[in-house]
Amino acid sequence: MQIREFATQDWDQVWSIVEEVVRAGDTFPYDPALSADEAYRIWVEAAPGRTVVAVDGERVLGTAKMGANRPGPGSHVATASFMVAADGRGRGVGTALCRDAVDWARRNGYAGMQFNAVVETNRSAVQLYLREGFTVIGTVPGAFRHPSLGRVGLHVMYREF
Numbered sequence: 001m002q003i004r005e006f007a008t009q010d011w012d013q014v015w016s017i018v019e020e021v022v023r024a025g026d027t028f029p030y031d032p033a034l035s036a037d038e039a040y041r042i043w044v045e046a047a048p049g050r051t052v053v054a055v056d057g058e059r060v061l062g063t064a065k066m067g068a069n070r071p072g073p074g075s076h077v078a079t080a081s082f083m084v085a086a087d088g089r090g091r092g093v094g095t096a097l098c099r100d101a102v103d104w105a106r107r108n109g110y111a112g113m114q115f116n117a118v119v120e121t122n123r124s125a126v127q128l129y130l131r132e133g134f135t136v137i138g139t140v141p142g143a144f145r146h147p148s149l150g151r152v153g154l155h156v157m158y159r160e161f
Contacts, residue, residue: 001055001056001061001091001092001093001096002054002056003053003054003055003096003100004052004055005050005051005052005053006044006051006052006053006063010053010063011040013053013060014043014053014060014063015036015039015040016085017062017063017084017085018043018063018083019034019039020085020086021083022039025146025147026119026121026122026146026147026148027119027125028081028119029117029119029144029154043063043065045065045066048108049065049066049067049068050065050066050067050104051064051066052064052065052066052101054084054088054093054096060085061084061085061087061091061093062082062084062088062094062096063082063097064081064083064097064098064100064101065080065081066078066080066081066101066104066105067079068110069113069114069116076109076110076111077110077111077112077113078101078104078105078108078113078114079113079114080098080101080105080113080115081115082094082097082098082101084097089124094124094125094128095128098132099132101113102132102159102161105161106161110161111160111161112159112160112161113134113159114137114156114157114158115129115134115155115156115157115158116154116156117143117144117154117155117156118154118155118157119144119152119153119154120139120144120152120153120155121149121152126155126157129157129159132159133159134157134158134159135157135158136155136156136157137155137156137157138155138156139153139154139155139156140153140154140156141153
């Protein structure tokens with residue numbers, strides 16, 4: 001597996017992943033009715049942000065986007081989001097994408113990385129981030145409408161560099 005910069009020709013495969021994750025509605029706080037055009041505008045980061053893909057040959061297994069968490073006085077803290085195809089899960093794709101994002105943020109002088117909305121019932125993501133040195137700073141109770149569990153919390157997670 002290789003992680004590389006997103007290229008326009010990757011979009012069809014990236015959209016398949018984004019669509020699958022968003023339509024499931026259980027791990028990501030995007031509108032399940034999101035269109036491909038809306039998703040492109042949200043997911044593909046303009047410089048100085050970055051969007052990457054994890055590939056096995058020509059197959060996109062996962063994708064990540066990263067950049068400043070906030071503009072102005074908050075721009076010294078990075079953020080990132082990750083999505084992995086269903087058949088890529090459990091193969092280290094998410095871990096590789098997370099490590100790549102942390103390395104990118106460090107290289108670019110960020111003081112830390114913050115995840116603003118990690119669904120607390122997304123155990124695999126929460127455990128991955130904890131293993132990679134993030135901590136749960138707080139949880140907003142009931143902030144996410146899970147399709148089968150009802151309202152569950154959203155974690156804010158942080159890692160200082």
